[in-house]
Amino acid sequence: MNNNTENEPIKVSFVTLGCAKNLVDSEKMLGLLGGAGFMLTGPDTPCDVTIINTCGFIEEARDEAMENIEEVLERKRQGQTKIVIVTGCLAQLWQGELLEKQPEIDAVLGLDRRDKIVGIVNELLSDSGLANNLQVTKGEFRDVANDQGRLRITESCWGYLRISEGCDQKCTFCTIPFIRGNFRSKPMDAVIEEAKELANDGVVELNLIGQETSGYGQDLNDGYGLAELLVELNKIEKLKWIRVLYVHPATLSDKIIEAMAKLEKVVPYIDIPLQHISDNILKLMNRKLTKSQTIELLEKIRKQIPDVTLRTTMLVGFPGETDDDFAQLLEFVKECRFDALSAFMYSFEKETASAKLPGHIDEETQIKRYDAIMTTQQEIAFELADELTDKTIDCMITSALFDDEADELGLDPDYRWVTGRHQGQGPEVDSVCYITVDPDLELTSGDILPIKIIGRLDYDLVGEIA
Ligand code: SF4
Numbered sequence: 001m002n003n004n005t006e007n008e009p010i011k012v013s014f015v016t017l018g019c020a021k022n023l024v025d026s027e028k029m030l031g032l033l034g035g036a037g038f039m040l041t042g043p044d045t046p047c048d049v050t051i052i053n054t055c056g057f058i059e060e061a062r063d064e065a066m067e068n069i070e071e072v073l074e075r076k077r078q079g080q081t082k083i084v085i086v087t088g089c090l091a092q093l094w095q096g097e098l099l100e101k102q103p104e105i106d107a108v109l110g111l112d113r114r115d116k117i118v119g120i121v122n123e124l125l126s127d128s129g130l131a132n133n134l135q136v137t138k139g140e141f142r143d144v145a146n147d148q149g150r151l152r153i154t155e156s157c158w159g160y161l162r163i164s165e166g167c168d169q170k171c172t173f174c175t176i177p178f179i180r181g182n183f184r185s186k187p188m189d190a191v192i193e194e195a196k197e198l199a200n201d202g203v204v205e206l207n208l209i210g211q212e213t214s215g216y217g218q219d220l221n222d223g224y225g226l227a228e229l230l231v232e233l234n235k236i237e238k239l240k241w242i243r244v245l246y247v248h249p250a251t252l253s254d255k256i257i258e259a260m261a262k263l264e265k266v267v268p269y270i271d272i273p274l275q276h277i278s279d280n281i282l283k284l285m286n287r288k289l290t291k292s293q294t295i296e297l298l299e300k301i302r303k304q305i306p307d308v309t310l311r312t313t314m315l316v317g318f319p320g321e322t323d324d325d326f327a328q329l330l331e332f333v334k335e336c337r338f339d340a341l342s343a344f345m346y347s348f349e350k351e352t353a354s355a356k357l358p359g360h361i362d363e364e365t366q367i368k369r370y371d372a373i374m375t376t377q378q379e380i381a382f383e384l385a386d387e388l389t390d391k392t393i394d395c396m397i398t399s400a401l402f403d404d405e406a407d408e409l410g411l412d413p414d415y416r417w418v419t420g421r422h423q424g425q426g427p428e429v430d431s432v433c434y435i436t437v438d439p440d441l442e443l444t445s446g447d448i449l450p451i452k453i454i455g456r457l458d459y460d461l462v463g464e465i466a
Pocket of ligand 1: 167168169170171174175176177211212248
């Protein structure tokens with residue numbers, strides 16, 4: 001047990017920002033710290049050490065990270081915490097610059113310091129604690145992390161499985177390759193070991209993540225790719241649902257689509273960020289596909305996986321985006337009717353190739369285009385949700401809904417409610433299903449039940465056990 005001078009367990013609090021990959025890093029550090037006997041506490045509890053795992057890929061994310069860092073440093077000034085450690089993508093991207101901006105930070109740790117967190121915390125807590133400690137490896141982050149031994153902070157029945165790190169696609173607007181390095185796959189046996197560990201830890205829904213999951217195996221030279229990996233994961237008995245997130249249209253091969261269509265546990269769900277559709281912009285973004293190739297690919301997916309849920313991400317306001325380019329994008333979104341769509345406004349990132357392009361779009365136009373695409377998608381999402389009314393679909397029960405939460409949502413608090421998701425609803429990014437259940441019914445997180453959809457609350461569905 002790691003105890004402080006009053007012989008009490010050393011309390012560590014964690015703030016996790018950013019994407020699912022960052023969440024896995026947080027879970028790994030929590031696993032290491034918990035395993036070393038540190039007491040893990042909630043964000044508002046007085047503690048000895050606070051770790052902020054940051055995101056840094058666009059300006060908005062960096063602003064959010066700096067706000068969280070300032071909040072925690074204010075807690076340090078008030079004696080609510082002693083040591084403040086900043087990890088994650090912003091630490092990797094800004095390195096010493098972050099200490100210059102916030103010199104009260106006790107340590108800025110690069111991504112390759114993740115697994116050394118216990119030693120670093122003990123070093124900082126020891127009397128000879130080093131102030132203003134910058135620990136970032138110069139140059140590229142190259143590790144292929146072993147994510148086993150995590151302390152998961154997701155709902156118990158689902159978890160993330162990172163299968164690769166970094167990216168080679170070099171989209172001209174993206175900073176991620178500058179932060180997470182070149183593409184590298186996690187060896188197949190390590191992925192399967194980790195999947196088994198998660199399944200034994202209660203995970204029934206496995207969500208595969210990486211910057212570009214469809215490129216899995218391209219660097220392993222053993223002929224194994226995502227299709228072969230899915231075949232192996234499909235054999236893990238305790239798993240019921242396997243979901244693939246973050247595919248790239250350029251590496252989503254026929255073989256992968258066939259495997260997804262054929263394998264029983266692989267849910268008919270494809271998260272395929274397309275970013276845009278006009279040939280002019282796709283070329284400037286270095287997205288490797290043309291408009292006609294993209295449309296052909298989506299038609300192929302819908303033909304081979306008829307009940308597929310398609311989620312995508314679009315970027316509006318890219319330098320040089322004309323009214324016609326945007327009109328093409330809006331028309332495409334109307335015609336394609338994605339089940340779910342997230343949009344981002346272009347963020348000026350000085351490291352990226354697009355920063356040097358002419359024709360940067362003013363903020364007002366960016367906002368107008370963002371609102372237009374999200375309003376269009378909202379109509380589609382509501383129509384698709386309404387089409388599910390009176391239908392019965394399998395949903396996985398993920399958590400209980402407390403009366404005050406139900407009340408806040410406008411659900412009748414006199415009923416018992418739980419939250420669930422059907423196969424077309426991915427964790428954290430998509431809508432959910434609120435399900436009314438018999439007060440005496442025994443339920444476990446991860447149970448899959450036939451749910452009759454009786455209505456919707458904006459994007460979310462409302463159902464009852466069929
Ligand atoms: S594929 Fe994704 S992570 Fe890779 S460069 Fe493009 S946007 Fe960035």
